């Protein structure tokens with residue numbers, strides 16, 4: 001069989017085994033897992049942008065990914081810190097021992113383009129319509145496929161409840177070594193005020209020392225509205241860098257507005273993005289951590305699970321693959337209920353100016369508990385421990401938040 005990208009105008013000839021729509025983190029990792037683990041698999045990864053992965057930096061704790069799944073990330077050149085990380089709050093400063101990793105999207109693109117056969121990746125190609133039998137591109141080309149996986153971006157839904165995490169980060173090349181050896185995952189010793197009255201929120205600065213003279217500084221806040229004033233955030237990043245003596249040039253920048261989910265009707269939200277017979281994955285399919293909005297550990301697990309299924313059962317149909325992903329998404333939603341409850345505590349029980357205390361209370365707990373929390377694998381004793389002790393929020397408000405269904409997610413287009 002000749003492997004070549006579909007030509008414009010080709011219709012329903014020579015169906016692919018799998019078409020993956022969206023070459024972001026989730027789609028790229030599924031392609032990688034299929035390439036490595038399903039020999040002979042004929043798949044196509046379709047990405048609207050010029051590169052795979054967009055313009056991001058993804059970071060994670062080493063323990064977020066199970067040891068057996070880490071090999072999927074082994075081909076990427078990562079930034080890594082084995083000596084742990086720091087956090088700083090008004091009443092708590094601590095170094096935790098967990099190793100930390102970070103991957104720039106430019107490297108994600110480079111490594112995937114190196115490893116995946118050229119005919120498996122279509123860049124600058126927009127899918128117009130997806131269905132159980134394939135994908136129709138914006139130029140009318142039809143790519144027939146036995147299975148279609150939709151990995152396009154997350155779509156906010158009114159069926160979900162929660163708030164937003166708003167951030168802007170800049171990568172500095174400093175005039176002299178910055179002197180940092182570990183990441184600072186949360187420096188919350190900063191003003192707890194969000195710009196333009198965007199639901200006064202928990203705010204912190206995140207710092208990654210990328211090399212001796214390069215540092216990434218990101219200003220983040222949790223807010224009710226999906227709004228960002230990039231000018232204000234750039235000013236804050238610049239002021240933070242200056243206060244630490246990191247002068248130099250800004251060589252890169254990223255920004256994001258990500259959902260923090262505190263409840264909702266997951267079936268209804270999925271129904272809004274589901275296409276019959278098409279599998280859903282990535283953030284769009286619900287595979288994210290409700291409180292941190294991280295998706296990387298779940299994207300790794302999903303990619304491997306899909307590849308395992310196709311390697312074991314080459315005859316699996318598109319409908320079956322869609323049902324498989326849906327079952328995984330629903331299991332993920334059930335297993336993350338606790339984090340949605342914590343999101344309600346943050347957005348509803350904690351007075352805005354005191355949201356910082358919720359995190360300070362959390363970070364005073366044992367390192368292993370913090371690790372399991374980020375990995376989305378908190379045990380029942382962890383869950384009890386997080387909620388006990390001197391409560392960082394007023395008990396009546398906490399009880400109301402426990403039983404509340406959450407504030408509807410503001411679905412204005414993030415600005």
Ligand SMILES: Cc1cc2nc3c(=O)[nH]c(=O)nc-3n(C[C@H](O)[C@H](O)[C@H](O)COP(=O)(O)OP(=O)(O)OC[C@H]3O[C@@H](n4cnc5c(N)ncnc54)[C@H](O)[C@@H]3O)c2cc1C
Pocket residue numbers: 021022023024025026027046047048049052053054055056057058059060125126127128151152153154254255256257258281282283284293294295296297
């Ligand atoms: C700036 C930023 C930093 C983040 N940092 C982290 C982090 O440190 N750790 C972490 O775990 N998570 C992080 N996240 C959250 C989350 O992991 C990312 O959003 C992640 O990229 C989601 O991956 P995805 O593949 O589901 O979706 P996306 O990355 O949104 O990928 C979807 C892809 O689909 C493409 N596309 C859209 N429409 C079409 C179409 N019609 N046809 C073809 N292609 C299409 C898009 O161009 C895009 O490349 C971050 C998010 C942002 C925005």
